[in-house]
Amino acid sequence: MAVNTLEVRSLTKVIGKKKIVDDVSFSVKKGEIFGLLGPNGAGKTTIIRMIVSLIKRTAGEVTVNGNNLDGQFKKTMSEIGAIVENPEFYKYMSGYKNLKHYANMAIKEVSDERIMEVARLVKLEDAIYQKVKTYSLGMRQRLGVAQALLHNPSLLILDEPTNGLDPQGIREFRDYLHALAHEGISVLVSSHLLAEMQLMCDRFAIIEKGKLIHISSMKETMEEDEKMEVIFEVSSSLKAVDVLKGQLSNTDVKVLSEDQFSVNVEKATISTINKLLISKGIDVYGIRTVTVSLEDRFLEITNKEVKEHGGVMQ
Structure with a gap:
């Protein structure tokens, strides 16, 4: 069969x-x-x-x-x-x-x-x-x-x-x-x-x-990547980023606005960041993960193919 x-x-x-x-x-x-x-x-x-x-x-x-x-x-x-x-x-x-x-x-x-x-x-x-x-x-x-x-x-x-x-x-x-x-x-x-x-x-x-x-x-x-992009909504994104850079030096973090920042971390690290911010007196109003689309993956794969084999995509 x-x-x-x-x-x-x-x-x-x-x-x-x-x-x-x-x-x-x-x-x-x-x-x-x-x-x-x-x-x-x-x-x-x-x-x-x-x-x-x-x-x-x-x-x-x-x-x-x-x-x-x-x-x-x-x-x-x-x-x-x-x-x-x-x-x-x-x-x-x-x-x-x-x-x-x-x-x-x-x-x-x-x-x-x-x-x-x-x-x-x-x-x-x-x-x-x-x-x-x-x-x-x-x-x-x-x-x-x-x-x-x-x-x-x-x-x-x-x-x-x-x-x-x-x-x-x-x-x-x-x-x-x-x-x-x-x-x-x-x-x-x-x-x-x-x-x-x-x-x-x-x-x-x-x-x-x-x-x-x-x-x-x-x-x-x-689900290919171990890390995911997570957006935090907080009372002060600048203060939050300073805390993270001091406590988690290898974390990829970026300010998006006065009250939002994004960070690329493994799933288990999300709760660690949340507890850390609260312990430093920073209010956390929301946490959401950014879903990666097939379009994102498609561009990653095709762009990687171009880099590995040379040339420009038509």
Whole structure:
């Protein structure tokens, strides 16, 4: 039994003399949402197009549930559902009739019960008999996912799926992707919207100029630093900083305003600072930690890559 739903090994795409994708390898576990992150033009869509055989690979292998795409093409593709561009439907037909149309073209037999099952899964059961022209963009995106799930694939692949969605639509989309993952479906999703991917993905890879430069779990990346930035609200920030510099000489501290200062410390040191300030007659009105975003981590990782390998990011 395959440990990973998707295995991508040494995926490479060369056009002319230019490497669009350069020796990219990663895997997606069962029931996992895996993100491909990177700026527009980094190679994310090219990777996805090669995985689903919309374009030819120059080199590399794609395996789904242990089946190699080259040796078992039909069997492997039957395990994949994908939306690579905005899903297109017959707007004058209902959502149900559109799904029925695609079901009739599927390699596997798709029953009417399966159509209604996926409609419920993407929360369109109440609108499934309405014409698609009445659907919002978010509803059409969900109908696209329903179409991709009709043949009961193990792997769902989505390229920039939240483009054009409003905040409510993005949140709904994220929630039902989590529901799909909970059902055991693996999801590979690409995006340049870092804040959204932070909330959506279990693990992620960063693609920069066609190369995979970083891969890790979202939790590990967000908790990478031992120290955190903490902001104290006090009766006098100048007095507080003087105290800290005298008592904790190696502490990185900075005055923000008359009544606020920031300090970079380990979690255990926060209570020590609080007790110290109070003992010196300085009132402490508030303490809050500054949350590091995926955008911050992304910039750290990509800037580190530039420094280590030279050159300037384009």
